[in-house]
Amino acid sequence: MRILVVEDEVDLAHTLHTGLTAEGYSVDLAHDGRQGLWMARTGEYAVVVLDLMLPGLNGYKVCAQLRREGNATPVLVLTAKDGDWDQAEALDTGADDYLAKPFSYLVLVARLRALVRRATTAVPPVLAVGDLSLDVAGRVCRRAGTRVDLTPREFAVLELLARRAGQAVSKADLLYHAWPDEAEDPNLVEARVSSLRRKVDTAFGRQSLQTVRGTGYRLVDDRERD
DSSP states (O other), rough: OOEEEEOSSHHHHHHHHHHHHHTTTEEEEEOSSHHHHHHHHHSSSSEEEEEOSSSOOOOOHHHHHHTTTTTTOEEEEEEOOSHHHHHHHHHHHHEEEEEESSSSHHHHHHHHHHHHHHTTSSSOEEETTTTTTETTTTEEEEEEEEEEEEOOOHHHHHHHHHTTTTEEEHHHHHHHOOOOOOOOOOOHHHHHHHHHHIIGGGGTTTOOOEEEEEEEEEEEEOOOOO
8 A cells, every 4th residue: 555755854754664664565655746756646645644834835726626527535634734724724725634744653553544545435436528437546547448558748738628628728837737847848738648649549530639829728429420
C-alpha cells in the first residue's frame, strides 16, 4: 500500500519514510507543493500526508486543486499550524484529517489506518466519454474495452479533458495540470495531444479529441458520427 508524504522538512520527511516503511507501507516523498500535486495526480496512493507550509504551492492549494479535479485520495494534513482557523481551513479545502506538529507517531499511524479503512469502501472513479474510459485510481485507459497504454503525462492530459468532456480546455490549463512544475511551454501539450490522437483515436478510426482553434482542445463522444 502506497503513501505519499509531501513535506519540505527533509529530516522529518525521511524519518516518516523510515517509520512508515517499517509499518509495511510503500512511501514516496515530495518536498514542495508542485511536485506533490503532480505525484498525487499521477500515482495511486492510499493516503497523502500533506504539510501546509510548502514552497512552490502551499498545502491548502494542493488539497483544493486535487478535490476540484475529483481526486478522492484521503489527505491527512500534518503541520505546525495548529490554530482553530487553520484546522477549519484545511478541512474546508478537502482534507480528511488534521494532525499538529509535534505529533505522536503512534497516533499518526492509527489515523492513517483509519483513513485507509474508510477509503476502501469508496468506489474508484471511472471517467467515460463515449466508449473511451479512464480508471483514475488504476491509471488505466480503455477504448471500446481495449486497453490503451499511456504515459503519465498523456494520462494527465486526457484525464482533464475527460473531466471537462464537451468543453474547450485551454492549453494553459492542460499545461498546468500535467506539468505543474514547468508550466511554460505550450509545445509540451501539443506533442502529448498528437501522441494521444494516435493512440486513442487514429488506432480505432475515431475523432474524439478535437482541436478548438484559438483555445485548445475538447474531448467528445464521436460515436454519433458512425
